[in-house]
Amino acid sequence: MAELTVETSDKPIGVFDSGLGGLTCVMELMQLMPNENIVYFGDTARIPYGTRSKETITEYANQDIGFIKKHDVKMIIAACGTVSSVVGGVKDPAGEVPFTGVVIPAVQTACAAARNGRIGVIGTAATIRSGAYGRAIRAIRSDAVVLGNSCPLFVPMVESGITDKNDPVVKSMVERYLSPIRNENVDVLILGCTHYPLLRDAIADFMGEDVTLISSGAAAAKYAMNLLAGKNLLSSRKEKGSITYYTSDSAELFAQNAQSFIGRSFTGEVRKVTIDELCS
Amino acid sequence: MAELTVETSDKPIGVFDSGLGGLTCVMELMQLMPNENIVYFGDTARIPYGTRSKETITEYANQDIGFIKKHDVKMIIAACGTVSSVVGGVKDPAGEVPFTGVVIPAVQTACAAARNGRIGVIGTAATIRSGAYGRAIRAIRSDAVVLGNSCPLFVPMVESGITDKNDPVVKSMVERYLSPIRNENVDVLILGCTHYPLLRDAIADFMGEDVTLISSGAAAAKYAMNLLAGKNLLSSRKEKGSITYYTSDSAELFAQNAQSFIGRSFTGEVRKVTIDELCS
Numbered sequence: 001m002a003e004l005t006v007e008t009s010d011k012p013i014g015v016f017d018s019g020l021g022g023l024t025c026v027m028e029l030m031q032l033m034p035n036e037n038i039v040y041f042g043d044t045a046r047i048p049y050g051t052r053s054k055e056t057i058t059e060y061a062n063q064d065i066g067f068i069k070k071h072d073v074k075m076i077i078a079a080c081g082t083v084s085s086v087v088g089g090v091k092d093p094a095g096e097v098p099f100t101g102v103v104i105p106a107v108q109t110a111c112a113a114a115r116n117g118r119i120g121v122i123g124t125a126a127t128i129r130s131g132a133y134g135r136a137i138r139a140i141r142s143d144a145v146v147l148g149n150s151c152p153l154f155v156p157m158v159e160s161g162i163t164d165k166n167d168p169v170v171k172s173m174v175e176r177y178l179s180p181i182r183n184e185n186v187d188v189l190i191l192g193c194t195h196y197p198l199l200r201d202a203i204a205d206f207m208g209e210d211v212t213l214i215s216s217g218a219a220a221a222k223y224a225m226n227l228l229a230g231k232n233l234l235s236s237r238k239e240k241g242s243i244t245y246y247t248s249d250s251a252e253l254f255a256q257n258a259q260s261f262i263g264r265s266f267t268g269e270v271r272k273v274t275i276d277e278l279c280s
Numbered sequence: 281m282a283e284l285t286v287e288t289s290d291k292p293i294g295v296f297d298s299g300l301g302g303l304t305c306v307m308e309l310m311q312l313m314p315n316e317n318i319v320y321f322g323d324t325a326r327i328p329y330g331t332r333s334k335e336t337i338t339e340y341a342n343q344d345i346g347f348i349k350k351h352d353v354k355m356i357i358a359a360c361g362t363v364s365s366v367v368g369g370v371k372d373p374a375g376e377v378p379f380t381g382v383v384i385p386a387v388q389t390a391c392a393a394a395r396n397g398r399i400g401v402i403g404t405a406a407t408i409r410s411g412a413y414g415r416a417i418r419a420i421r422s423d424a425v426v427l428g429n430s431c432p433l434f435v436p437m438v439e440s441g442i443t444d445k446n447d448p449v450v451k452s453m454v455e456r457y458l459s460p461i462r463n464e465n466v467d468v469l470i471l472g473c474t475h476y477p478l479l480r481d482a483i484a485d486f487m488g489e490d491v492t493l494i495s496s497g498a499a500a501a502k503y504a505m506n507l508l509a510g511k512n513l514l515s516s517r518k519e520k521g522s523i524t525y526y527t528s529d530s531a532e533l534f535a536q537n538a539q540s541f542i543g544r545s546f547t548g549e550v551r552k553v554t555i556d557e558l559c560s
Contacts, residue, residue: 045336046326051439053530056325059555156436159331169452176449250333275339279559 007232012037012244013224014073014097016064019047019159020254021194022079023261025102025217026243029077032225035237038244039071045248045275048155049082050124050193057126061087063278065094067246073097074233077224079217081193082124085132098227102216105223106190107136113212114188117141120181120211121148123192124155133192147184151177151196158195161260165202174202182207190214198260245270248278287512292317292524293504294353294377296344299327299439300534301474302359303541305382305497306523309357312505315517318524319351325528325555328435329362330404330473337406341367343558345374347526353377354513357504359497361473362404365412378507382496385503386470387416393492394468397421400461400491401428403472404435413472427464431457431476438475441540445482454482462487470494478540525550528558 013029015022019042026040043049043064049057061083068076075098078084084101087093110119121133128150137144153173162169181189189207191197194217204213228234235241247254251270258266293309295302299322306320323329323344329337341363348356355378358364364381367373390399401413408430417424433453442449461469469487471477474497484493508514515521527534531550538546 045332052325053533056529056555152440153433153436153442156433160432162433169449169456172449172452249336253333275336276559279556 008236009074009233010037010235010237011072011074012039013228014039014041014068014071014076015079016041016043016068016076017080017194018042018049018060018082019044020257020261021155021158022217023258024194024197024215025077025079025221027262028218028221029224030243032221033234034240036235036241038241039068039073039246040243041068041246041273042254043248044254047159048124049080050126050155051152052126054086054126054130057082057086061093067273067278069094069097075099075224075228077220078102079194079220081216082126084216085123085127085130085192088132098231100220100223100227102192102194102220103132103136105219106192106214106216107133107140108223109219110188110190110214111137111140111144113214114141114144116185116187117143118145118147118184118186120184120186120189121146121192122151122177122181122189122196123148125150125152127192133190145184147181147186149177149180154199155193155195158198159257163198163202163260165205170199170202174199174206178203178206186211188212188214190216192216243268246273247271248273248275288516289354289513290317290515290517291352291354292319294319294321294348294351294356295359296321296323296348296356297360297474298322298329298340298362299324300537300541301435301438302497303538304474304477304495305357305359305501307542308498308501309504310523312501313514314520316515316521318521319348319353319526320523321348321526321553322534323528324534327439328404329360330406330435331432332406334366334406334410337362337366341373347553347558349374349377355379355504355508357500358382359474359500361496362406365403365407365410365472368412378511380500380503380507382472382474382500383412383416385499386472386494386496387413387420388503389499390468390470390494391417391420391424393494394421394424396465396467397423398425398427398464398466400464400466400469401426401472402431402457402461402469402476403428405430405432407472413470425464427461427466429457429460434479435473435475438478439537443478443482443540445485450479450482454479454486458483458486466491468492468494470496472496523548526553527551528553528555
């Protein structure tokens with residue numbers, strides 16, 4: 001009788017984003033699967049993606065995926081709402097490597113939480129223009145009413161450290177972008193961009209405690225765990241996993257700015273990737 | 281006796297920027313020299329430059345200059361405050377092609393206008409970090425007091441159309457960024473980024489009528505005219521010149537967004553340049 005074996009994989013999980021927003025997904029991955037190794041790439045030399053055209057976003061996403069694949073990863077997470085919306089509909093965008101964006105995970109979580117079937121979505125201009133969240137929601141729940149709005153200033157606000165819920169600029173922009181959604185009595189709101197959890201307090205205050213906020217990066221981390229478990233690809237490592245960070249702009253700037261995304265001082269090692277390496 | 285001849289050149293003037301801000305310089309060029317041809321490049325696939333590192337800005341600037349040089353131009357204007365500050369100190373950044381950024385032109389104009397020798401400068405994070413404006417001002421006027429402040433949210437606000445002087449977000453951000461400068465009693469303020477003229481009304485209201493605002497893009501256009509005249513390179517063309525626009529992101533998005541920068545509907549022809557073409 002053959003011995004019962006459980007397959008495992010000690011290969012790293014690959015995560016990428018246009019910048020640092022994807023770190024909100026990495027934090028959740030570390031929480032859920034502390035023994036996994038992670039390779040992270042933030043395309044800080046070309047952030048933001050969300051204001052650009054579909055063609056440019058697709059080109060950048062393919063380069064990002066190509067770069068992550070060089071690290072022999074067992075799965076790839078596009079921890080970027082814009083890439084997930086624009087490229088996520090492509091079948092197997094990473095070829096034979098298992099792939100997820102944040103749209104399907106966030107939508108599954110949102111549909112499970114929605115009582116009245118009215119779901120709000122906020123994201124970048126490209127995300128909202130793509131209609132990806134609405135399609136994914138209606139595929140699960142055809143009677144759902146989806147209220148979407150783009151919030152183009154949220155990413156630069158977060159990148160500039162303008163996130164305090166008592167800041168009049170934060171209050172004003174949250175009110176401007178979210179009023180059309182709050183007025184429609186949604187009971188779930190998807191934060192469809194991985195930068196937005198840094199504005200969670202302000203958004204929660206404005207939407208009220210009856211509205212459940214879904215962090216798309218955190219949802220993607222849970223989805224990735226289930227996917228890896230289902231494929232017998234979780235790590236057998238007993239010690240704590242390591243994270244290697246890559247960035248297309250200055251490693252120093254990455255380390256400086258990472259702190260606000262992970263909520264504590266950043267001590268990781270960051271390596272610079274040139275744009276030529278990405279283009280080649 | 282030799283016949284007196286005046287040399288001329290019908291080659292175009294090359295102008296580039298990280299995005300559309302440089303159009304504030306192009307408008308002034310068209311006003312001053314309506315018969316000149318212009319080639320404009322806006323690197324909209326990689327805007328903004330001002331939040332990036334010196335190394336990345338230098339790499340992008342060199343690619344932009346390389347692209348513009350392919351069009352057999354008679355001079356190049358870096359109509360981008362960030363590029364001008366970071367690369368402008370390099371001797372002959374475009375090789376044998378005459379070159380100007382916006383720093384020297386804006387500083388010459390500011391020093392001529394300053395009565396009390398107290399000069400304010402606002403720009404992107406990279407511009408202010410570079411110290412380029414302060415060095416250029418003190419080279420002309422060693423007793424000048426230079427008050428600089430970076431305004432990282434101004435470019436995304438302009439790109440998002442948030443520019444109305446009565447908008448509470450505009451008022452709040454203008455107050456936040458400019459209070460430290462207004463409190464120092466400057467009588468001249470350099471708008472050290474070619475996006476900022478779109479916020480001129482709000483800035484003028486806050487600074488008061490005694491403060492002269494200098495548009496760096498407009499100053500660069502005047503400087504270019506003098507430079508071309510001095511080198512006998514003005515065009516002999518009698519008819520109106522033409523402008524060819526290139527952009528690294530979608531031509532359609534460029535045309536849509538250009539209107540707010542030129543203050544009227546945009547009718548030009550825009551051609552898309554791929555990032556591969558820029559990198560090669």
